[in-house]
Amino acid sequence: MGGFLLAQSDRVLRTSGVRERFADVDAAAAAVRSGRIPLLVGAIAFDPSRPAALHAPESWDFDSAALPVGDLPEVRLVGQTPSPAEHVARVTRLVKLLGEGELRKVVAARSVQLAADAPIDPELLVAELVRRHPSSNGYAVELTGAGEQHDGAHLVGSSPELLVSKRGSTLTMRPLAGTAPRRPDPAADRDEADQLLASAKNREEHSYVIEWIRDQLSPVCSELTVPDGPALISTPEVWHLATSISAVLRDPATTALDVAVLLHPTPALCGTPTELAMKTITDIEGDRGFYGGAVGWCDERGDGDWIVAIRCAEVAADGRTATAYAGGGIVVASDPDAELDETTTKLRTLLGALNVTI
Ligand SMILES: C=C(O[C@@H]1C=C(C(=O)O)C=C[C@H]1O)C(=O)O
Numbered sequence: 618m619g620g621f622l623l624a625q626s627d628r629v630l631r632t633s634g635v636r637e638r639f640a641d642v643d644a645a646a647a648a649v650r651s652g653r654i655p656l657l658v659g660a661i662a663f664d665p666s667r668p669a670a671l672h673a674p675e676s677w678d679f680d681s682a683a684l685p686v687g688d689l690p691e692v693r694l695v696g697q698t699p700s701p702a703e704h705v706a707r708v709t710r711l712v713k714l715l716g717e718g719e720l721r722k723v724v725a726a727r728s729v730q731l732a733a734d735a736p737i738d739p740e741l742l743v744a745e746l747v748r749r750h751p752s753s754n755g756y757a758v759e760l761t762g763a764g765e766q767h768d769g770a771h772l773v774g775s776s777p778e779l780l781v782s783k784r785g786s787t788l789t790m791r792p793l794a795g796t797a798p799r800r801p802d803p804a805a806d807r808d809e810a811d812q813l814l815a816s817a818k819n820r821e822e823h824s825y826v827i828e829w830i831r832d833q834l835s836p837v838c839s840e841l842t843v844p845d846g847p848a849l850i851s852t853p854e855v856w857h858l859a860t861s862i863s864a865v866l867r868d869p870a871t872t873a874l875d876v877a878v879l880l881h882p883t884p885a886l887c888g889t890p891t892e893l894a895m896k897t898i899t900d901i902e903g904d905r906g907f908y909g910g911a912v913g914w915c916d917e918r919g920d921g922d923w924i925v926a927i928r929c930a931e932v933a934a935d936g937r938t939a940t941a942y943a944g945g946g947i948v949v950a951s952d953p954d955a956e957l958d959e960t961t962t963k964l965r966t967l968l969g970a971l972n973v974t975i
Contacts, residue, residue, distance in 0.1 A: 620674060621658040622740065623914065624684065624747045624755035625922070630914060632658050634675025638762040640668035646874050648673070655917045657874065660758045660772055660926060661881060663909035664895065670763040670772075670907070684744035684755075690737060692939075692971040696730035701957055707901060708953035714897070715949040722825045723888035723897050726905065726944025727960055731973065736936025739771035745970040746775035750852060753777045754924045756912045760931070763907075767931070772907045773939075774929025775966055777852050780880055780911050782922045783873035788838070788864040792826045793925075794885045794946055795819030795858030798962045799851065810849050810856045818950040823847050823858045825884040825946075829891070830862060833879050837871060838864040852928075854965050873913070873921025881911050885946065886925060906931060908942035928966040941967045 621632045637654065639645035642661055648654050659671035699707065704727045711723055739757040747755035753775045760767035779791040797813040800806040813819055827843060834841055840863075847858035866876075886909040888894025898905070908931070913923030930941035943963035945956050961975055968975055 620759060621914070622743055622757045623912065623922070623924070624743065626752050628679055629681040629684065630658070630677065630679050631681035632656070632674035632677040636673040636675050639671040640762050642669045642671065642878055645669065645671045646872065646878065649872050649874055649915050649917065649919070650870065652917050656914060658914045659912070660760065660907050661877065661911045662763065662907055663882060663886065663905040664899065665878070665881060667904065668763040670758065670760040670767060672762065684747055685740055686744065687738065687741045689741055689745060689971060690733045690735035692731050692733045692737065692973050694729055694973050694975060695732045698728045698730065704960065705953045705957050708947055708951065708956045711947045712949060712951055712953065715947065719890070720893055720897060721889045722822060722884055722946055722948050723894045724886050724909070724944045724946050725956065726902060726908065726942055728940050728942045729964060729968070729975065731930070731939040731941060731971065733937050733939070737932050737939060737971070738936065739773045739932055742773045742932070742970060746773070746967070749970060750775040750966065753852060753928070754779070756924060756926075758912050760907060767906070769934025771932045772912065772926060772929055773932055774926060776924045776927050776929070777850065777857065778885065778925035778927060780883070780913070780923040780925050781873060781876045783876060784920050786866040786869045788834070788866060788876060790830060790862040790880070791859055792830060792862070792883060792885055793850070793857040793859050794823040794826045795847065796945060796959050796963070797856040798958070799854055799856065810851070813856050813858060814847070814849055818948060819858055820847070821948050821950070822946040823860070825889040827860055829884050829889065830880060834864050837867055837879070839867050840865040852966065854962055870919065872915050872919035873923060874915040877911050877913065877923035882909060883925070886927070886944070888946070905942070909944070928963060930967050
């Protein structure tokens with residue numbers, strides 16, 4: 618496919634051609650600020666110190682036509698990293714660590730490996746995700762330039778989580794944290810939602826994210842509007858606690874990419890305190906690549922949208938293999954078996970589009 622595609626509920630941005638690539642986020646941010654490039658698109662890795670996959674496209678269309686329709690190949694689940702039992706053991710160890718002191722929240726993730734009979738076309742996969750999740754943000758991003766292991770690969774997903782959207786000097790954010798499964802029976806489904814909204818454990822997970830956003834934005838914003846408590850949102854697979862935050866930038870020259878860099882990685886994907894959580898995750902899981910990163914665009918006015926890169930898979934350059942990821946926030950009150958189930962439910966967003974059951 619090449620390029621970049623972001624399908625939001627009100628429009629589809631599609632780019633083609635590459636004018637300049639940036640593995641360094643600061644260099645990309647400086648190029649946008651200088652007005653040297655009219656549009657920047659791409660992905661930032663989970664670990665912000667690792668290479669990004671950002672580029673200035675040759676051409677783009679913010680109102681791209683309908684997404685393509687076509688058959689995806691047969692796909693099989695061929696591995697799980699770590700095994701489900703090891704994920705439970707890891708969460709058990711993390712809960713103990715959380716009880717001991719400094720770390721207050723950490724996101725534990727796992728991945729599943731997929732093999733396809735014929736190449737998976739990233740654009741057909743994102744189209745299927747958008748069909749199933751019309752109110753989420755569908756994305757397919759080429760990862761070339763972020764290191765050999767990502768060359769020609771694509772990050773493809775459907776994320777309900779907005780890191781930041783900027784128009785003029787106004788910012789909007791919609792962080793998520795706190796999850797419950799959807800149930801087929803409407804009364805049971807409503808019960809899950811009510812319990813989630815009332816859950817002290819889930820509210821605690823959520824509060825770290827809000828606290829972080831407040832702390833990061835306070836120095837650069839003149840107004841910050843945060844509702845008193847979270848609301849519920851749903852996808853076909855899960856309920857989430859969500860908070861819609863708005864803010865006004867003090868310096869209108871601050872770009873959407875600058876704000877994304879300031880906010881990423883939020884405790885929705887990493888933890889609290891951030892550095893200790895990042896070190897803990899890297900020690901346990903190794904490199905997460907672009908899962909848990911941010912995907913988006915920024916134009917020469919500094920406007921842009923950045924989405925949290927979750928409910929996704931990295932599809933290899935030949936399209937024949939893919940790795941899908943899911944995680945969940947762990948606090949001292951977390952139940953390891955429930956956390957495994959939560960990652961399985963989250964994986965179904967991506968796996969469902971490929972007709973893979975888990
Ligand atoms: C980490 C993921 O999701 C994040 C973690 C959540 C949680 O812990 O409740 C909820 C939404 C996302 O911010 C994921 O989907 O992999």
